[in-house]
Amino acid sequence: MARTSPWVRLTLRTVVIVYLVLLVGWPVSLVVRATFTDGLTALRDALTDPTVVFSLKLTVSVALQATLLNTVFGVGISLLLVRTDFRGKRLLSALIDLPLSVSPVVVGLAIVLAYGPRGDWFGPWLTGAGVDVLFAPLGIVLATAFVSLPLVVREVVPVLEEIGTDEVQAARSLGANSLQTFWRITLPSIRWALVYGVVLTLARSLGEFGAVKIVSGNLEGRTQTATLLVEQRYHDFDHATAYAVAFLLAAVSVACITLVTYLRPAHGNAR
Amino acid sequence: MSIEVRNATKRFGDFVALDDVSVSIPTGQLTALLGPSGGGKSTLLRIIAGLETADSGSVSIEGRDATHEPAQKRNVGFVFQHYAAFKHMTVAKNVAFGLEIRKTPKEEIRERVDELLRLVHLQQFADRKPSQLSGGQRQRMALARALAVRPSVLLLDEPFGALDAKVRKELRDWLRHLHDEVPVTTVFVTHDQEEALEVADEIVVVNEGRVEQVGSPDDLYDAPANRFVMGFLGPVTELSGRLVRPHDVHVFTEPPAGLASTEGRVVRALRVGFEVRLDVALVGVPDAAPTTVTLTRAESRTLGAEAGSTVWLRPAPHALTLAV
Ligand SMILES: Nc1ncnc2c1ncn2[C@@H]1O[C@H](COP(=O)(O)OP(=O)(O)OP(=O)(O)O)[C@@H](O)[C@H]1O
Ligand SMILES: [Mg+2]
Numbered sequence: 202m203a204r205t206s207p208w209v210r211l212t213l214r215t216v217v218i219v220y221l222v223l224l225v226g227w228p229v230s231l232v233v234r235a236t237f238t239d240g241l242t243a244l245r246d247a248l249t250d251p252t253v254v255f256s257l258k259l260t261v262s263v264a265l266q267a268t269l270l271n272t273v274f275g276v277g278i279s280l281l282l283v284r285t286d287f288r289g290k291r292l293l294s295a296l297i298d299l300p301l302s303v304s305p306v307v308v309g310l311a312i313v314l315a316y317g318p319r320g321d322w323f324g325p326w327l328t329g330a331g332v333d334v335l336f337a338p339l340g341i342v343l344a345t346a347f348v349s350l351p352l353v354v355r356e357v358v359p360v361l362e363e364i365g366t367d368e369v370q371a372a373r374s375l376g377a378n379s380l381q382t383f384w385r386i387t388l389p390s391i392r393w394a395l396v397y398g399v400v401l402t403l404a405r406s407l408g409e410f411g412a413v414k415i416v417s418g419n420l421e422g423r424t425q426t427a428t429l430l431v432e433q434r435y436h437d438f439d440h441a442t443a444y445a446v447a448f449l450l451a452a453v454s455v456a457c458i459t460l461v462t463y464l465r466p467a468h469g470n471a472r
Numbered sequence: 473m474s475i476e477v478r479n480a481t482k483r484f485g486d487f488v489a490l491d492d493v494s495v496s497i498p499t500g501q502l503t504a505l506l507g508p509s510g511g512g513k514s515t516l517l518r519i520i521a522g523l524e525t526a527d528s529g530s531v532s533i534e535g536r537d538a539t540h541e542p543a544q545k546r547n548v549g550f551v552f553q554h555y556a557a558f559k560h561m562t563v564a565k566n567v568a569f570g571l572e573i574r575k576t577p578k579e580e581i582r583e584r585v586d587e588l589l590r591l592v593h594l595q596q597f598a599d600r601k602p603s604q605l606s607g608g609q610r611q612r613m614a615l616a617r618a619l620a621v622r623p624s625v626l627l628l629d630e631p632f633g634a635l636d637a638k639v640r641k642e643l644r645d646w647l648r649h650l651h652d653e654v655p656v657t658t659v660f661v662t663h664d665q666e667e668a669l670e671v672a673d674e675i676v677v678v679n680e681g682r683v684e685q686v687g688s689p690d691d692l693y694d695a696p697a698n699r700f701v702m703g704f705l706g707p708v709t710e711l712s713g714r715l716v717r718p719h720d721v722h723v724f725t726e727p728p729a730g731l732a733s734t735e736g737r738v739v740r741a742l743r744v745g746f747e748v749r750l751d752v753a754l755v756g757v758p759d760a761a762p763t764t765v766t767l768t769r770a771e772s773r774t775l776g777a778e779a780g781s782t783v784w785l786r787p788a789p790h791a792l793t794l795a796v
Contacts, residue, residue: 378544
């Protein structure tokens with residue numbers, strides 16, 4: 202970079218900043234402004250509306266469940282991918298990336314087909330057993346978990362690959378069983394990557410819209426999550442509520458990103 | 473015998489890493505597994521530790537059949553080439569690890585950790601993280617950690633391989649002293665013959681998945697079983713169809729009366745530290761590689777041979793020679 206002229210650098214910097222402001226900064230700041238045009242009224246009104254409160258609670262609960270699922274399975278899958286060898290490993294690895302490349306709408310439709318009462322296999326059986334997936338929180342959790350599945354795995358796998366198995370083998374030769382080795386050696390080694398992956402998963406889960414819209418049925422006060430509520434209120438010309446809830450969602454995301462940025466330098470050299 | 477490996481075979485795909493290997497490791501001694509890179513030393517050591525399983529064959533440790541025991545049941549201490557320090561724990565915690573797993577009382581752990589850190593001269597580093605130690609210190613910590621659980625055998629895989637030459641030599645002497653102090657049956661892997669000859673009570677030479685010879689350093693040096701062992705344990709050169717050590721070749725400036733000798737011309741005289749190395753092209757075998765002879769500086773001065781001189785060579789009386 203030593204030979205880049207100051208003019209080139211300045212131009213590049215300006216272009217990047219203008220791009221980010223036009224695309225992200227300005228629109229988001231407008232949401233904030235729209236929320237607070239009447240001071241705290243919009244926010245207060247929204248938070249006293251039972252439907253809004255319900256949707257926020259549902260969103261948080263769904264996001265926590267999906268994140269919990271993906272944390273447990275994400276760590277398990279990562280260990281499987283890095284530390285074992287089996288046929289079809291590359292296929293599994295590719296499948297895990299699928300949610301990143303497939304549209305959430307497709308995910309929603311797939312879940313309807315698989316778990317719906319008129320579905321092919323699992324669905325009718327589940328309905329028979331009295332478990333509702335479609336138009337129920339369970340379906341929303343599944344759709345959300347599907348969409349955010351790769352985030353933990355993609356954070357943890359590179360760290361597991363980097364640390365290798367020397368420490369694990371040392372622990373085994375010192376008498377530790379698999380569980381003890383996991384809790385005392387592996388988990389502490391991947392903890393920052395895991396925290397990072399979990400925060401990303403949580404942020405992604407809170408904001409999911411497309412897949413949830415299809416599986417939930419968008420039933421107000423029953424299966425309507427915060428993102429669905431924002432859309433509906435916006436179309437119903439209740440802009441104040443739409444902006445207030447959108448602001449809350451954005452605020453949580455910004456908090457997550459701040460947390461991640463704060464963790465990121467530690468991520469590289471904490472071990 | 474403390475460790476008995478019988479007919480161990482290990483394949484990686486089509487590649488045979490160990491081919492029907494049997495070795496007995498004597499109790500309380502320091503044994504070296506010596507051999508060239510890729511010969512199967514680590515594989516053998518890891519099979520003994522239970523970190524790898526043989527395709528066939530058996531392992532017994534202190535008379536107990538360990539073939540199907542997992543690593544954590546074998547009570548062996550293992551030291552890795554790259555330390556395998558638990559990076560997120562302090563030095564003291566690293567050493568305490570095996571004892572904590574065994575649910576040893578706290579007070580006892582503290583005493584034992586203190587004792588071991590003193591043994592490896594790391595007592596002032598107890599609260600540091602491994603990343604704040606030098607390579608040599610990390611390896612001493614790894615050794616203390618392995619010894620903490622009073623293993624029945626201690627296995628070291630090229631423990632000094634990642635260290636520079638000087639530290640390596642210090643640690644090697646130190647390991648010898650440590651072993652005299654704490655006489656646990658120890659097996660260490662090395663591809664450095666000097667290290668093996670200097671430190672070990674007994675050497676097992678492993679090459680291409682087989683054991684070439686087992687014996688004391690003197691046995692191996694003085695009576696190598698074959699050309700591979702002879703060549704691996706020290707320098708060799710060829711003289712009249714036999715392998716001989718370069719310092720076991722006598723040099724004359726006149727044909728020695730009444731003794732068979734081979735005439736040649738010195739093509740190069742090179743001084744290396746305290747010794748002088750002569751490369752001699754033998755008369756009658758112009759295309760062969762020159763025969764190498766090493767002399768002390770004093771011998772070389774008395775002899776007065778230099779590049780271009782004509783000399784006569786013969787193996788010293790009692791010199792060890794093997795047919796090529
Ligand atoms: N996990 C593995 N998968 C495939 N091949 C392996 C594996 N481990 C070892 N090998 C092969 O087995 C052979 C013996 O390996 P080993 O590590 O025992 O050699 P070594 O004598 O310890 O060599 P070095 O001195 O280089 O450490 C090598 O050719 C190696 O490539
Ligand atoms: Mg090796």
